[in-house]
Amino acid sequence: MSDHASVHPKLELTDSQWRAKLTPAEYRVLRQAGTEPAFVGEYTDTKTEGVYRCRACNAELFRSDSKFESHCGWPSFFTPLAGDAVIERVDDSLGMRRVEVLCANCGSHLGHVFSGEGYPTPTDQRYCINSISLVLVPKAA
Template structure:
């Protein structure tokens, strides 16, 4: 297993925009229907905005109507980690980047397809790389 990316708070603040920092490092969220990738239909890959690790592929993206980019599965099983989240008076499953521990969003058991999962991800936590 490779070493995980570890940076100081100051280094993260220099690297990320204020919105990216709030989401990735402070577990924030963007308002529904405001993210730059929510309606993106282009083919390509979605990488972590914090470290660049490949997280999701356009083939697994769908319009869930939730207001955030939604995916049925990560690009690989080991690129995201899941943690129990009991904030805001509810029990949810948080999804973080396995390389830099950046908060991405949450996963819910109400998605389509075989997995039945909906990875609800903040656009600001992602960088999109279109296919050539």
């Protein structure tokens, strides 16, 4: 985990530009670190092959072959697409210590990563990501 005190994204927009680009629900999660309700997200149970991109900036984040069923209510991945696709930082909000996951390209909030939960994955990590933070680009036939 890289604990960055601040995020230095490649794509930087003003708050008013983000508000114009995103829906209110997208803005709440991506720019204000909100969380969508469990088990209602578009990609929670999706099995489609492809690449998951950041909804805010279209950067590639996760591949479908790293997605797994965690039954937690949000899409779960065991690793990002590349080591530099996401930024991880300590999140002490809500009275608990978690690790927040952000898009390295635009600094948008994606979700959190958890370790040591005993999931049968190659990394023993669960990237718990809000569906509303993602866009799935299906694999070409």
